[in-house]
Amino acid sequence: MDIYLLEAIINGLLLGGVLALLSLGLNLIFGVIDVVWICYAEVVMAAMYAVFWLYTFYGWPLLLACAAAIVFATVLGLLVHIVVIEPILGSAPINQLLATGGVLFFLQSLATLLFGTDFRNLGIRLPVLELGGIFISFSRLIAFGIALVGAVGLFLFLSRTYLGTAVRAIAQDREVMGLMGVNERRIYVLTSAIGSGLAGLAACLLVLQYDVHPFIGLTFGPITFMVCVLGGLGNMIGGFIAAFIISQIIAVGGYYFPIEAAEVLAFVFFIVLILIRPQGILGK
Amino acid sequence: MLSVKGVSKSFDGFLAVNRVSFDVASGEILGLIGPNGSGKSTIFNLIAGTLRPSGGSIAFEGREIAGLPAHRICRMGLARTFQIPRPFRRLALRENVTLAAFYGGRDVGSRAEAEAHAVAALDLVGLPNDPHTMIDGLGAAQLKKLELARALATRPRLLLADESLGGLDHAEMERAADMLGRIRRDLGITIVWVEHIMGVLMRVVDRVIVLDHGETIFQGVPRDAANDARVAEVYLGRSH
Numbered sequence: 001m002d003i004y005l006l007e008a009i010i011n012g013l014l015l016g017g018v019l020a021l022l023s024l025g026l027n028l029i030f031g032v033i034d035v036v037w038i039c040y041a042e043v044v045m046a047a048m049y050a051v052f053w054l055y056t057f058y059g060w061p062l063l064l065a066c067a068a069a070i071v072f073a074t075v076l077g078l079l080v081h082i083v084v085i086e087p088i089l090g091s092a093p094i095n096q097l098l099a100t101g102g103v104l105f106f107l108q109s110l111a112t113l114l115f116g117t118d119f120r121n122l123g124i125r126l127p128v129l130e131l132g133g134i135f136i137s138f139s140r141l142i143a144f145g146i147a148l149v150g151a152v153g154l155f156l157f158l159s160r161t162y163l164g165t166a167v168r169a170i171a172q173d174r175e176v177m178g179l180m181g182v183n184e185r186r187i188y189v190l191t192s193a194i195g196s197g198l199a200g201l202a203a204c205l206l207v208l209q210y211d212v213h214p215f216i217g218l219t220f221g222p223i224t225f226m227v228c229v230l231g232g233l234g235n236m237i238g239g240f241i242a243a244f245i246i247s248q249i250i251a252v253g254g255y256y257f258p259i260e261a262a263e264v265l266a267f268v269f270f271i272v273l274i275l276i277r278p279q280g281i282l283g284k
Numbered sequence: 285m286l287s288v289k290g291v292s293k294s295f296d297g298f299l300a301v302n303r304v305s306f307d308v309a310s311g312e313i314l315g316l317i318g319p320n321g322s323g324k325s326t327i328f329n330l331i332a333g334t335l336r337p338s339g340g341s342i343a344f345e346g347r348e349i350a351g352l353p354a355h356r357i358c359r360m361g362l363a364r365t366f367q368i369p370r371p372f373r374r375l376a377l378r379e380n381v382t383l384a385a386f387y388g389g390r391d392v393g394s395r396a397e398a399e400a401h402a403v404a405a406l407d408l409v410g411l412p413n414d415p416h417t418m419i420d421g422l423g424a425a426q427l428k429k430l431e432l433a434r435a436l437a438t439r440p441r442l443l444l445a446d447e448s449l450g451g452l453d454h455a456e457m458e459r460a461a462d463m464l465g466r467i468r469r470d471l472g473i474t475i476v477w478v479e480h481i482m483g484v485l486m487r488v489v490d491r492v493i494v495l496d497h498g499e500t501i502f503q504g505v506p507r508d509a510a511n512d513a514r515v516a517e518v519y520l521g522r523s524h
Contacts, residue, residue, distance in 0.1 A: 162386045162395065169372045169383055176370050178354030179332055179363070181388030181438055 005255055007134045012251025013244065014136070017144035018205055020243035022220065023227040024151055024236055025198030031171045031234035032191040035085050036093075038100040041221030042107035043080070043196050047073035047203030048212040049111060052120055062124070070200035077196020081189060089188075104217070111214035119211035126208065143205035150201050151240065154194070167191060171234070223263075226270050232283025242281055246270070285310040285474050286331070286362075286442055291340030291350070293326055300326045302498040303340065308442070313468050313475045315485045315506070318495035319518060324478045325367060326498075328444050331476075332364045333357040344442065358388045363440035367478075369427035371434075377417040380430060381405055381437045388438030405437040409463065425456045436467070442474045443467065461488045482519065486510070494518065 026040045037043075050072045054065035084099050126138040158164035170177045170187050177184055210216065227246050231238030246266050253262030274280075286308040293301040301323040308314050318324050329335040331342055333354035342350040349357050372380050385405070386398035406413040409429040422430065435443055445464060452460060461484040467473050479485045486492070486506040494502035494515050501514045509515050 162383065162398070165375065165379060165383055166387065169375060169380075172372045172374060173370055175334060175354075176366070176372075179334065179358055179388075180384040180434065181355050181358040182383075183353070183355045 003133050005252070007136075008251045008255040009248065010134060010136060011140065012248040014140040014144040015251060016244035016247035017147035018140075018202060019220075019223065019227055019247050020240045021147035021150050021198060021202045021205070022224040023231065023239035023243050024154060025195040025202070026224055027228050027231070027234055027236045027239045028154070028167075028198070029191060029195040030228070031236065032167055033081075033085065033089075033188050034234075035089070035096050036100065036233075037080070037195070038097060038221075039080065039104035039107060039217075040195075040199060041217035041224060042104050043073055043076055043199040044203045044206065044220075045111065045212065045214065045217040046076055046107055047200040048207040048210075048216065049115065051204055051207045052122060052212050055122055056120075062122075066204040069203055070197055073200025073203060074193050074197040077192050077199065078189065080196070081192035085192070086185075086188075108214050108217065115214065117213060117215075119213045121211045122207060124208065137209070139208040143208065146201070146205055150198060154198070154236075157194075163190070223266075226267065230270055230273060230280055232280030235280065235282045238280055238282030285345060286476070287341075287343040288327070288331070289341045289343075291327070291330060291342060292338045293323075293330055293335060294338050300498050301330065301337075304495070304498070304500055305340075306493050306500070306503065308474060308476055310474055311468070311472065312490045313464065313477060313488060315489035315492040316476055316478045316495065317480060317482060317485065317492060320480060321497075322480075322495040323498035324480070324495055325446060327495075328364055328446050328476075328478060331357075332362065332444060355387075358438055358440075361439070361441040362444070363388065363435035363438045363442075364444035365428075365431035365435050365446050367446040369424075369431045371419045371422075371427060371430055373419045375419070376415060377411065377419060377422070377430065378402055378406065378413060378415045380419070381433050384434040385437035385439075401439065402433075402437050405433040408436060408467075409433045425452055425460075428452065428460065432463070432467075436471075436473075440473060442476070445475060445477045457484050461485070464488060482509070 022044070026037060029035065029037055047069045050069035051065050054060040054068055055062055060068070080103055084103055085096070088096055088099055129136045129138055129141065158168055166177065166182050166187055167190070170182065170184055174184055223246065227242045228239050230246065231240065231242035249266045249269055250262045253265040257265070289305050290303045291301060291305070292299065292303050304323070304327060316324050316327065326335065330337045330350070333349070333352055333356070336351045340350070341348060344357070344360060344362055347360070349360070375383070382398050382402040385401035386395070389398065389401060403413045409432050411426060411429050411433060432445070464475055464477060465488045468475055477485060477489060489506060491504065492506050492509050493500060494509060496518045501518065502509055502512050
């Protein structure tokens with residue numbers, strides 16, 4: 001096989017890890033609370049800024065800055081849930097969509113107001129690994145590894161703990177949970193915290209690879225939604241698989257065509273597949 | 285044990301339950317019957333906290349519970365089953381019951397305790413207690429048993445059983461009726477049993493309340509219900 005093609009496939013795999021992590025948090029929130037956080041990528045953006053300022057301006061060690069950014073994203077997500085989502089839990093989906101869309105513009109504008117539209121980066125240049133003529137970005141490799149650890153951690157939480165079982169159960173039937181003594185409000189708050197915490201984790205991995213600016217959410221927000229819908233909205237395993245399909249299309253497509261054309265290809269694939277299978281790969 | 289006083293519920297102007305009052309004494313089995321749409325399930329939803337009453341009061345062991353969230357009522361020792369079984373299909377059979385034992389039970393300190401309660405509840409209703417059996421493949425009678433096991437796993441003092449027998453054949457109905465009798469006798473759990481057919485219910489209950497169009501039309505022992513003119517009218521068709 002062409003060595004450059006192999007390199008593209010490997011880089012696609014690494015990109016898939018981060019996409020999978022992003023879709024995991026969004027899917028978790030949708031699956032349990034039944035609300036789509038259109039502003040999910042903007043929570044990621046805010047957390048990327050948190051890492052940036054803590055690391056470059058306040059001189060915190062990177063790991064500490066990342067931990068603080070995850071906490072920050074979690075708190076921000078809790079605010080989104082308690083202030084915006086909770087009062088409208090019972091209203092029509094379109095209203096919920098518009099409300100979280102409002103949060104998207106609010107966060108974007110606030111970031112522009114506070115930090116301007118400058119592109120900022122950590123100034124960290126992680127080495128590029130060379131393996132038999134294949135170049136692999138070390139930051140992508142780290143991102144991939146941590147994304148997998150995050151996914152496995154979430155999976156273990158959901159499958160091995162009672163709290164996780166309750167989270168899975170409430171995604172299936174809200175009303176019955178209350179009658180079994182589970183406080184659904186608490187489960188929603190917990191889910192929002194985990195979902196936005198995952199956004200914070202994704203932010204730490206993305207800020208190693210990309211410049212942060214107020215509109216960075218627009219670059220991977222739509223792809224994240226595409227991945228979630230392709231996998232079957234709310235289906236975490238489906239989203240996980242879809243993340244790797246989409247990232248391979250982009251990476252391998254980028255080998256044959258310009259990268260923009262590869263993204264077009266990914267969206268065309270998405271549209272065709274949704275026409276054939278509207279419920280997504282693993283959706284019901 | 286349970287005191288329902290003048291409880292009403294209206295949905296957009298439609299009065300589903302109209303000032304219904306009744307008491308449930310500790311240790312008894314009370315039958316709540318009436319044709320479809322008579323308000324039986326709505327009354328269950330009001331007691332269990334799924335719906336909030338439009339008026340009236342509901343007291344459980346002396347404490348007012350009308351309008352409290354469902355999870356708090358459950359933890360006070362009041363459990364219910366659904367007419368149409370609503371299991372969590374993507375969880376294993378035992379997981380379904382353990383979840384109820386863990387969250388719904390009072391003073392469940394550990395996972396081991398919750399598992400033990402779940403296994404006991406499964407054994408009692410006669411379902412497999414291994415951790416691997418899944419929901420798919422269970423028949424109607426077994427799903428009814430699962431509803432019961434889930435409710436029992438929260439170790440209630442009062443059980444609201446909603447049309448436990450719908451969709452079962454005659455032999456299964458008899459067995460299910462015996463089961464409720466046994467639950468009362470062996471576990472000392474007070475039971476309110478909602479049913480739309482009179483049949484087997486009359487054999488097991490101590491008292492019966494008949495509802496029609498959201499109103500109480502009869503309260504008393506089963507023998508008298510069979511001879512009551514209004515009950516006969518509701519069940520045998522209106523003569524006018």
